[in-house]
Amino acid sequence: MFENHENDDLKEYIKERKDGKTATDAGYRIEERAKRRKGRLNGIVCFIAGMIVSFVLVYVGFVIALNNGGFTSGLAATNVSKLDYRKIEEKTSLLQSIIDKYFLFDEDMTKVEDGIYAGMMNGLDDPYTVYYTKEEYKALNEDTEGKYSGIGATVSQNPKSKIITIVNVFDNSPAKEGGLLAGDIIYKIDGEEVTGTDLDVLVKTKIRGVEGSSFTMTVIRGDDRKQIDLNLTRRSIEIQTVTSKMLNDGIGYVAVSQFDALTSEQFKSNIESLKSQGMKKLIVDLRGNPGGLLDQVVDMLDYILPEGLVLYTEDKNGNKEEYYAKNPDELKIPMAVLVNENSASASEVFTATFKDFKWGKVVGKTTFGKGIVQNVLPLGDGTAVKITTQHYYPPSGYDLHKVGIKPDVDVDLNDGAVIGSDSDNQLGKAVEILKSEE
Known part of the structure; x- marks a missing residue:
């Protein structure tokens, strides 16, 4: 995934919120709830109305921040007038009356409130825009530093x-030892179905946890859709997101599984090691790489490519932010990049820019097609929203969102082939291409 990227205004806003300033002081006008609830019926109506006003004002403030104050009040009024607040209040009041009269079980008001806010985000029809509860946002605030207690997948x-x-x-991981396989579909965690759960939330609240603790993961495997229960024990894992090896004919092979805070340094270290072993050509394998941190991708491109623009982002108002390779050195050797349908987001940034610079061939299958950026915005009460704010583009301006990047050489992976092994025919094709180059 490709997110948590903030322009200067957003960074300043978030810093001020963390320093304890109110939403108003930080530049985001959030309406306070007018009154405490008097009974559940009045309470529901009150907080749904407060939620609507709060969202509207946060939304307007957010756009103003992105546009450096250039967002007009007339346009803001046009955007927010689409919601019929009276109708929403009346409908919510009716629903609460039905709940009070007929609902069999006890009502958890916090869950109801969170459900209302989540529904507003779901109504945007963007799978990457979500509402985070206090518990979810707290878990998501863990730093991505390359170490965690998890399963290694x-x-x-x-x-x-x-x-x-x-x-x-990953090799030598709890996932490997517990029998988890690539291609398995996660169905349940400790008996609770998790399909539909936001991926970040699932990983940080269900899969990662206290070192030494165990849980049961139910997966669906194979064409027969067999359900398999796996017992997995969490342990501290230092993620090696980059692995490498020397192939024949002076060809180096570097596989990047994701982009976390250590990936760029691991990438450079592995390439320098391959150079010392006589590497003359290089294959970068991004198959199955779901993305990660933008700064890591930019740093890796800076290491490989000559100076110049490597990517830019653009918001709904046309505001752009550009990223450049500034290192005068470059890795000027024959190269190829391997991708597949699970190469997404940040890995697509790398691939698209690699193609734009005509730095080598792209081999494999068309990539996933996620060309948008999300920002996580705290709402001041411990909750937050992750909301899509920008497109990102390689230097050519190619819009890869929902279409992906087509490889220069399209190759299906053979049935039974294991990625990175001697049976990997996509890797074999990349080797063949590099052998033909001087």
């Missing part, structure tokens, strides 16, 4: 079906 989520699939299983 990479996962991806289909944005439409919300199905979560295992993409990579």
Whole structure:
């Protein structure tokens, strides 16, 4: 995934919120709830009305921040007038009356409130825009520093079906030892169905946890859709997101499983090691890479490519932010990049820019097609929203969102082939291409 990227205004806003300033002081006008609830019926109506006003004002403030104050009040009024607040209040009041009269079980008001806010985000019809409860946002605030207590696997989520699939299983990991396989679909965690759960939330609240603790993951495997229960024990894992090896004929092979805070340094270190072993040509494998941190991709492109624009982002108002390779050095050797349908987001940034610079061939299958950026915005009460704010583009301006990047050489992976092994025919094709180059 490709998110948590903020322009200067957003960074300043979030910093001020963390320093304890109110939403108004930080530049985001959030309406306070007018009164405390008097009974559940009045309470529901009150907080739904407050939620609507709050969202409207946060939304307007957010756009103003992105546009450096250039967003007109007339346009803001046009956007927010689409919601009929009176109708929403009346409908919510009716629903609460039905709940009070007929609902069999006890009502959890916090869950009801969170459900209302989540529904507003769901109504935007964007699978990447979500509302985070206090518990979810707290879990998401853990730093991505390359170490965690988990199982050692990479996962991806289909944005439409919300199905979560295992993409990579790290060697010597609890996932490997517990029998988890690439291609497995995560169905349940400790008996609770998790299909539809936001991927970030699932990973940080259900899969990662206290070192030494265990849980049961139910997966769906194979064409027969067999359900298999796996007992997995969490342990501290230092993620090696980059692995490498020397192939024949002076060809180096570097596989990047995701982009976390250590990936760029690992990438450079592995390439320098391959150089010392006589590498003359290079294959970068991004198959199954779901994305990650923007700064890591920019740093890796800076290491490989000559100076110049490597990518830019653009918001709904046409505001652009550009990223450049500034290192005068470059890796000027024959190269190829391997991708597949699970290469997404940040890995697509790398691939698209690699193609724009004509730095080598792209081999494999058309990539996933996620060309948008999300920002996480705290709402001041411990909750937050993750909302799509920008497109990103390679230097050519190619819009890869929902279409992906077509490889220069299209190759299906043979049935039974294992990625990175001697049976990997996509890798074999990349080797063949590099052998033919001087």
